[in-house]
Amino acid sequence: MRYNFGKFDFVSKSKYFYMFSIAITLLGILVLAISGLNYGVDFRAGSSMDIAVSQNLQPRQDEIHTLIQKEELGRYKLSVGTDRVTIRFDDILTDKEENKLKTDFAAAFDPTASAEVNTVDVEIAREIQTKAMLAVLISSLGIIVYVSIRFEWRFALAAIVALLHDAFIVISIFSILQLEVNIPFVVAILTIIGYSINDTIVIFDRIRENLRFAKIKNKADLNKLVNASVSQTMTRSINTVVTVLFAALCVFIFGGESIRLFSLAMVIGLLAGAYSSIFIASPLWLIMKSKEKPKTPAKSQSAV
Structure with missing residues (x-):
């Protein structure tokens, strides 16, 4: 043209x-x-948990905040989409902390939720x-x-x-x-x-x-x-x-x-x-x- x-x-x-x-x-x-x-976890030390969910959890953001704060995992940022929840922590999570958060999240919000955790150290x-x-x-x-x-x-x-x-x-x-x-x-x-x-x-x-x-x-x-x-x-x-x-x-x-x-x-x-x-x-x-x-x-x- x-x-x-x-x-x-x-x-x-x-x-x-x-x-x-x-x-x-x-x-x-x-x-x-x-x-x-x-900065994402690629450029920043810490752990990022990406959770795929089968329902829209945007109306329940306050409940998700409450759950994370009860876990006492330090500073974090939460992003809630229609089919995905992303939580980025400033600190590196231990295996025990990761598993507990995954279990508690699935029990409270979506039993079919699947989570993936990426971790990057400071160096x-x-x-x-x-x-x-x-x-x-x-x-x-x-x-x-x-x-x-x-x-x-x-x-x-x-x-x-x-x-x-x-x-x-x-x-x-x-x-x-x-x-x-x-x-x-x-x-x-x-x-x-x-x-x-x-x-x-x-x-x-x-x-x-x-x-x-x-x-x-x-x-x-x-x-x-x-x-x-x-x-x-x-x-x-x-x-x-x-x-x-x-x-x-x-x-x-x-x-x-x-x-x-x-x-x-x-x-x-x-x-x-x-x-x-x-x-x-x-x-x-x-x-x-x-x-x-x-x-x-x-x-x-x-x-x-």
Whole structure:
């Protein structure tokens, strides 16, 4: 399917998109400073009990709280869904404590309930956090090197800003909603980074191709070139994101509980990636390119 965006001025409207992105970024920083991230058991020492139930226990949350508090298992966080109850403890539960809680929960709420317990100690939690941050850092540095060699440093800087924008949007929304951050979430962030840079490179490649044949005399000519390049790749960008987004939505709706947050992060990241490639990366490159000093022709040497 083809779309016609030939008359849309992406460059002149870019300031509104920048304002929107800055507002979201500032809100994300504020929420992260206040609430932080809701780290799952993968990144935090302690035990997490995931209980599958055959009935909706949301109306009985207070009773579940009372039961857990009677067990005297320390600080915890409770999440009750329509068919699942998740309890995350700050302390590591012993086998005796796990079995007693499972037995008492089944007796009080659902005899058919089945529980799974995951435990991570302090050292493993710290190691996973470090490796997750290192993975994102190395991937970003690799992208900078590749784009700088393949294109130029302005393209590389604009691409990095766009992909960091996409990753931070996902992180901010998970912080605002206090959704659990675990290993699949990190995988989703790395996947989003890959998708975002791919979408951005397609537009940058068209800009580079158009630059070869364009006669750029002033900033207005650069504006027209960027608008034309984005318009020429818009059909491809929309068709790609709609296709991948449809698959991610299907996984979110019909997939299991264990990958639901992963697919949600993918949905948010795909939308942010398509948005930033068009409205953030290209106009940012234009700003840097327009500040480039014109090359002065070499003076011809006079005959001696």
